[in-house]
Amino acid sequence: xxxxxxxxxTIRSVLLAPFWALQLFTGAKSFLDNPLIGSQRLNxxxxxxxxxxxxxSMAAWRRRRLASRVRPDWREAFDRDGxxxxxxxxxxxxxxxxxxxxxAYRAPAREMRQGDAITRRMAIDxxxxxxxxxxxxxxxxxxxxxxxxxxxxxRTAPLHYIQTIVSDPAGQADPQENLHAxxxxxxxxxxLFLNPVAADEGPFTYVPGSHRFTPERLAWEHSRxxxxxxxxxxxxxxxxxxxxxxxxxAMKLGAPEAxxxxxxxxxxxxxxxxxxxxxxxxxxxxxxxxxxxxxxPFLPWLGGxxxxxxxxxxxxxxxxxxxxxxxxxxxxxxxxxxxxxTAMDNGxxxxxx
Numbered sequence: 026x027x028x029x030x031x032x033x034x035t036i037r038s039v040l041l042a043p044f045w046a047l048q049l050f051t052g053a054k055s056f057l058d059n060p061l062i063g064s065q066r067l068n069x070x071x072x073x074x075x076x077x078x079x080x081x082s083m084a085a086w087r088r089r090r091l092a093s094r095v096r097p098d099w100r101e102a103f104d105r106d107g108x109x110x111x112x113x114x115x116x117x118x119x120x121x122x123x124x125x126x127x128x129a130y131r132a133p134a135r136e137m138r139q140g141d142a143i144t145r146r147m148a149i150d151x152x153x154x155x156x157x158x159x160x161x162x163x164x165x166x167x168x169x170x171x172x173x174x175x176x177x178x179x180r181t182a183p184l185h186y187i188q189t190i191v192s193d194p195a196g197q198a199d200p201q202e203n204l205h206a207x208x209x210x211x212x213x214x215x216x217l218f219l220n221p222v223a224a225d226e227g228p229f230t231y232v233p234g235s236h237r238f239t240p241e242r243l244a245w246e247h248s249r250x251x252x253x254x255x256x257x258x259x260x261x262x263x264x265x266x267x268x269x270x271x272x273x274x275a276m277k278l279g280a281p282e283a284x285x286x287x288x289x290x291x292x293x294x295x296x297x298x299x300x301x302x303x304x305x306x307x308x309x310x311x312x313x314x315x316x317x318x319x320x321x322p323f324l325p326w327l328g329g330x331x332x333x334x335x336x337x338x339x340x341x342x343x344x345x346x347x348x349x350x351x352x353x354x355x356x357x358x359x360x361x362x363x364x365x366x367t368a369m370d371n372g373x374x375x376x377x378x
Contacts, residue, residue: 049076051321054208054264056254063254063262073209073250074243080210080322081238084178087327091178094171103176107236108294110284114217115163120289124219126157127187128312131367135346135360140199142192142227142302146315146360147368148342149185160314163217169291174327176293177213177318182333184342188216188315189368192227192305200260202304204232204281205267207296209246210322211236215293217314219368224285227305229292232273232281236298241276268299312368 038060045061049072056063064072092100102109115123132147147153154161163169164185174180192199207214222228235242254262261267273279283303284292294300320330332341349358 050323052208052210052319055262056250056264057259057262062264065251065253068247068250071247074247077209077238077243077246083323083325084211086325087178088175090327091171091175091180094167095175096168096172099168099172100175103172103293103295106231106233107298108231108233108292108300109172109176110286111291111293112287113289114169114291115289117289119159123157123159123163124288127160127219127314128368130156130187131365132187134363134366136363137359137361139201142190142199142201145189145191145363145366145368146186147366148346149187149314149339150343151339153187154339163314172293173213173215173316173318176211176215176295177320178211179318179320179324179330180328180333181318181320181330182338183213183215183316183318184345185339186315186317186342187368188313190227190302190311190313191309192311193308199302201302203267204230204269204273204299204301205260205265206235206299208264208319209297211295211297212319213293213317214296215291215314215316217291218286218288219312219314220310221287222285222311224283225304225306226309227311228283228285228303229294230281230283230301230303231294232278232299234298235273235276235278236295239276245272245276273299310369 045059048059049061053059053062061067062073068074099109099111113120130147130153132150132153134145134147136143136145138144149160149164154164173183177183216229238246249261249266258267278299281299281301286292332338346360349356349360352358
């Protein structure tokens with residue numbers, strides 16, 4: 026029986042070897058799921074660091090071609106820190122109406138629990154954009170779009186959601202509260218906060234300058250690629266590395282900065298830098314327009330994303346959810362439908378359509 030199992034494993038490895046090799050030229054990041062990415066022997070010879078260096082060079086090259094369209098002060102802040110915080114991004118006279126319309130809007134919602142936090146998302150889809158024209162106008166603003174493209178390093182339309190973080194400090198630890206990078210290459214996340222967020226209410230936290238791959242960061246990337254991925258924490262092994270204070274000191278990075286913000290503040294960040302959700306000392310809800318974009322880091326072109334076309338871009342979130350629902354048995358589906366909700370419905374309620 027043991028021999029039969031070993032034979033099946035060998036056959037599987039042979040059949041999957043071309044697929045694993047092709048993944049080296051994509052954003053695939055899991056040291057556990059791909060034995061080439063997680064190979065201690067190959068990484069000792071520089072495989073992981075080579076992928077990091079190439080992805081970093083490609084992102085820099087694309088950004089040089091996108092830079093002229095970005096407001097200089099926004100671009101300078103991002104280049105320096107890895108994130109931009111823009112207060113009053115919506116004209117003050119317009120923000121209360123936009124906020125009220127978003128918070129009152131009812132739509133199908135999904136939730137995922139991680140530790141003591143529930144993340145609730147509603148897709149910003151054609152129905153929501155038709156009901157809230159000011160939201161479409163905001164997401165199509167040329168200055169914001171140019172900034173999103175620059176940080177993502179691609180002319181790609183992000184996925185947009187209304188996101189609510191429901192926190193309960195009395196619960197289990199939230200893994201998002203640990204400083205981490207999302208992956209080994211640049212990607213965009215953005216938060217337009219609809220309510221103020223205090224320093225002790227789970228603020229977005231970022232280590233300024235940690236988006237740059239200095240010699241110290243590259244040395245750290247090399248060292249983290251060497252252990253057996255089965256012997257380290259699962260999130261790091263899956264390609265989203267956690268970082269300690271000692272690691273930050275070794276990389277000559279400063280302390281993380283918690284962004285206490287007023288409502289109507291937009292934060293745009295490259296999540297290859299080290300970031301986290303700050304600690305919350307009380308139960309509460311944080312509501313935001315949340316945007317996300319990540320493409321194959323090795324592509325040389327800026328655009329070419331069919332699904333960024335108008336008419337398709339705003340439908341992607343619902344398509345992604347539907348596909349994962351259908352393939353749940355194979356790939357999992359952490360986002361559970363909780364019926365029709367508003368952004369600030371109490372987390373214990375389940376209002377069905």
